[in-house]
Amino acid sequence: MIYVLxxxxxxxxxxxxxxxxxxxxxxxxxxxxxxAQYVINWxxxxxxxxxxxxxxxTIALVTSFDMALVVTLLxxxxxxxxxxxxxxxxxxxxxxxxFMIIGNYYSKKQLKDNSKELESEKKxxxxxxxxKKKKESKRNSKTERRNKK
Numbered sequence: 304m305i306y307v308l309x310x311x312x313x314x315x316x317x318x319x320x321x322x323x324x325x326x327x328x329x330x331x332x333x334x335x336x337x338x339a340q341y342v343i344n345w346x347x348x349x350x351x352x353x354x355x356x357x358x359x360x361t362i363a364l365v366t367s368f369d370m371a372l373v374v375t376l377l378x379x380x381x382x383x384x385x386x387x388x389x390x391x392x393x394x395x396x397x398x399x400x401x402f403m404i405i406g407n408y409y410s411k412k413q414l415k416d417n418s419k420e421l422e423s424e425k426k427x428x429x430x431x432x433x434x435k436k437k438k439e440s441k442r443n444s445k446t447e448r449r450n451k452k
Contacts, residue, residue: 306375314371321363326356338362338402346406352413365401373397 325336335343339362343350350358373394377386 310371310375313374314367317370318367326360326363338366342402342406346410348409369397369401
């Protein structure tokens, strides 16, 4: 029971810090968390293709979860030396795996959104081509009429 309480309190505390410091003041390019910069640069994400505030909120939730998980696992060990050693060993893989999952999710989401954009752009270009063909056919018919006269 103490471990669940430790996890919940740690999660809430860290999430509130992220919420007030990053999420509520989230704008593109201003006060970007290091974690978000890592995911954006690593997966080459275009932040204009998805809701930036939701992205920062997701980063805050995952980071809070990671830290709460590591702190809870560290309370299982007795002795500060073992806690430090285990903390160093377990924190990096947990963080990397969680950010890999976030990066893959947003890169797939970006591909879906980008494909929708490409479809609409393709339809627009087809409409332009059809208009050009109609104009050319009108011009050709006018020149044929002139030539007949």
